[in-house]
Amino acid sequence: xxxxxxxxxxxxxxxxxxxxxxxxxxxxxxxxxxxxxxxxxxxxxxxxxxxxxxxxxxxxxxxxxxxxxxxxxxxxxxxxxxxxxxxxxxxxxxxxxxxxxxxxxxxxxxxxxxxxxxxxxxxxxxxxxxxxxxxxxxxxxxxxxxxxxxxxxxxxx
Numbered sequence: 630x631x632x633x634x635x636x637x638x639x640x641x642x643x644x645x646x647x648x649x650x651x652x653x654x655x656x657x658x659x660x661x662x663x664x665x666x667x668x669x670x671x672x673x674x675x676x677x678x679x680x681x682x683x684x685x686x687x688x689x690x691x692x693x694x695x696x697x698x699x700x701x702x703x704x705x706x707x708x709x710x711x712x713x714x715x716x717x718x719x720x721x722x723x724x725x726x727x728x729x730x731x732x733x734x735x736x737x738x739x740x741x742x743x744x745x746x747x748x749x750x751x752x753x754x755x756x757x758x759x760x761x762x763x764x765x766x767x768x769x770x771x772x773x774x775x776x777x778x779x780x781x782x783x784x785x786x
C-alpha cells in the first residue's frame with residue numbers, strides 16, 4: 630500500500646478545498662484504462678487535488694477504482710461520494726529559471742478617485758504601472774525621466 634496517509638484534519642481540509650472543483654478526469658464505459666490513469670497522473674501533477682467522475686452504477690467497482698487509482702498514482706484518497714472520487718498528491722517542486730537581466734513586470738494598482746462633488750462614493754480604478762513608471766499621490770501615472778545633468782557638467786565630461 631503505497632498511498633499517502635493523512636490525518637483526519639488534513640483530509641477534512643482537502644475535502645473543503647475540493648468542494649468547488651469540477652471533475653477533470655472522467656472514467657467511462659471502458660473502466661480504468663491506461664489512458665485514464667495517465668490523465669489522472671497528469672492532472673495530479675498539474676493541480677495536486679482533483680475530482681474524478683465515474684460513469685458506473687456499481688458502487689463496489691467505483692470503490693475498487695478509487696483504491697486502485699490511489700495506490701498506482703501514489704495519491705491520498707480523500708473522498709468517495711456518489712460517482713465522484715477526490716484524490717490528492719503533493720505538487721512536485723518546479724524548477725525556477727532565474728534570469729538575472731529581467732526587470733520587474735507591470736503592476737496593477739487600485740486607486741481611489743474622489744469626486745469633486747461631496748457625498749458621492751469614490752471611484753475605484755485599476756491602473757497598470759510599468760517598470761519605468763511611478764504613481765503620483767494624485768493617482769496619475771508618470772514615466773520616469775532620465776537624471777538631469779547640468780550644462781556645466783556636460784561640458785566638462
